[in-house]
Amino acid sequence: MRFATHTLGCKLNFAETSHLQRQFSEAGHTLVDYREIADLYIINTCTVTSVAEKKCRNAIRQAISQNNAATIAVIGCFAQNDAKQIASIPGVNIILGNDKKHLLLDIIENKQGNIQDTSEPKSFQLSYSGGDRTRTFFKIQDGCDYFCTYCAIPFARGRSRSATIEETVAMAKKIAESGTREIVLTGVNTGTFGLHHGEKFVDLLRQLDTIEGILRYRISSIEPNLITDEIIDFVAQSRAFLPHFHIPLQAGSDKVLKMMHRHYDTALYANRLIHIKEVMPDACIAADVITGFNGEDDETFAQSKAFIDSLPISYLHVFPYSDRPNTAALRMDEKIAIPVRKARSLELHALSDRKRHAFIQSQMGKTHTVLWEHTCHHTPQGDTMQGWTENYIRLQRPFDEHLAGQITPFEVTDLTIVENFACED
Ligand code: SF4
Known part of the structure; x- marks a missing residue:
């Protein structure tokens, strides 16, 4: 089966989606991009603001329009707090709140059909x-x-x-x-x-x-x-x-x-x-x-x-x-x-x-350690790699694949700082 995931909200949701991706992949299913045709679309939702909920509804509709024969599983916080609203979108098959979302693979493999479970969240999965x-x-x-x-x-x-x-x-x-x-x-x-x-x-x-x-x-x-x-x-x-x-x-x-x-x-x-x-x-x-x-x-x-x-x-x-x-x-x-x-x-x-x-x-001229990431950034000055210092300043240096995943000391200067980076925390 080809499956695709879309995650909204916080880092917890991203960690939980990754957990599901590993479960499905280990069971032999193939993860594809959310914009591709899949047999199953999983939307891990967020309810923190009304804007977040709107984005969830859009993601659900996008999946249905790509393949209206696919199974659409809506899970997570918005599903937990407003299952009724999600159930009113034609084409949604599975609605699981935060207590049962980790059981999605079992539910799909046992072909339990349309299901809605938003019981009080009590379970915990690392x-x-x-x-x-x-x-x-x-x-x-x-x-x-x-x-x-x-x-x-x-x-x-x-x-x-x-x-x-x-x-x-x-x-x-x-x-x-x-x-x-x-x-x-x-x-x-x-x-x-x-x-x-x-x-x-x-x-x-x-x-x-x-x-x-x-x-x-x-x-x-x-x-x-x-x-x-x-x-x-x-x-x-x-x-x-x-x-x-x-x-x-x-x-x-x-x-x-x-x-x-x-x-x-x-x-x-x-x-x-x-x-x-x-x-x-x-x-x-x-x-x-x-x-x-x-x-x-x-x-x-x-x-x-x-x-x-x-x-x-x-x-x-x-x-x-x-x-x-x-x-x-x-x-x-x-x-x-x-x-x-x-x-x-x-x-x-x-x-x-x-x-x-x-x-x-206050950190200019100081040397901190940087964990260099694998991604190569193509810039007008040449290929670079980036990483965070221990105190969360984004720095860059010329790309060297041997340094990817390594931690090295590096000086904070006007030239090594990455401007306009997005904080991930
Ligand atoms: S109830 Fe307060 S402490 Fe708990 S998650 Fe919300 S903001 Fe954070």
């Missing part, structure tokens, strides 16, 4: 993304118990859960055997790893650090209240954990953080960043921010922006607030007009550009 052999996104945790008022993820992905340290380390060893050099630890609320079976995230980090073959680890994102001194100090002295952090802030105002039902205040957030910079002065720190959340009046936004500006943040991921179904924020007062949310988002994008520039300037 999975990792494919792609360039240098690094992989490794899903070690799923779900969230926090129920921030703006967030629909706990409804789509269920409560926090993970495998044990032993199982997770065993999978990481398998990844090491495949030749992958760098692992990005990924989850919905990664720092809650192990919480429900009495294990600690930091103990997982300690064991992963001992695996031969994996030369680098990054923690994709961790909540401010969960990045403890113990974790920061461990990363600073570890063999392979890199000084690169992604710590969601969401708002730089205690009033808004409270309305968001976040688990920290601005003082705690600032304290975490100060500690990181004390022990890892060259660390790269990224932060997520939502603009125009309920209650963020002009004065509060100005406060928030000043707070962000005062912190050693290297760059921002900025999102204008958007109402999501089922969330508590939907029913709150003090709504901010959509154009204001967007205008503030542009302001923070500009602030992010300034902070990124300042961070890169």
Whole structure:
């Protein structure tokens, strides 16, 4: 059977799609490009915004128009949260939420016909993304118990859960055997790893650090209240954990953080960043921010922006607030007009550009290690290769195939920096 996949959304979805691709390929099926004629199309969906949902619907329609005799399987977060809407698209055969999507191969091979299962997500599968052999996104945790008022993820992905340290380390060893050099630890609320079976995230980090073959680890994102001194100090002295952090802030105002039902205040957030910079002065720190959340009046936004500006943040991921179904924020007062949310988002994008520039300037002339990727980039100056420094600066050098997958020291200069790269975290 020829099968094709299309993935929307976060790195978890990409890791899970890769897991399915490996399962189907090992069972003898052939993966083809999504634009080709296939017998089965798998669309792994996202529900984070209404734009993401629209892209999912378009991907479903594209598959049906390419081959209306194909089996169309719609899986993941949008399927979980709005199966009714997906079932109303003629031609969709299989709808699986996040609990059952890993069973897709069994369902297809046992020819169970049209099926819809969006039971509450409770199962957990370790999975990792494919792609360039240098690094992989490794899903070690799923779900969230926090129920921030703006967030629909706990409804789509269920409560926090993970495998044990032993199982997770065993999978990481398998990844090491495949030749992958760098692992990005990924989850919905990664720092809650192990919480429900009495294990600690930091103990997982300690064991992963001992695996031969994996030369680098990054923690994709961790909540401010969960990045403890113990974790920061461990990363600073570890063999392979890199000084690169992604710590969601969401708002730089205690009033808004409270309305968001976040688990920290601005003082705690600032304290975490100060500690990181004390022990890892060259660390790269990224932060997520939502603009125009309920209650963020002009004065509060100005406060928030000043707070962000005062912190050693290297760059921002900025999102204008958007109402999501089922969330508590939907029913709150003090709504901010959509154009204001967007205008503030542009302001923070500009602030992010300034902070990124300042961070890169602070690294000029320093030598860092770079993991060189396999891809050859054809530029007017000749063939080049690219890679990330440990503190997440994208550098380039003339192409040399012997260096692909290798880590070498390299200097940050105007000539070696890759301008306008897209951050992948
Ligand atoms: S911590 Fe909050 S924002 Fe993050 S997934 Fe959980 S509920 Fe959503």
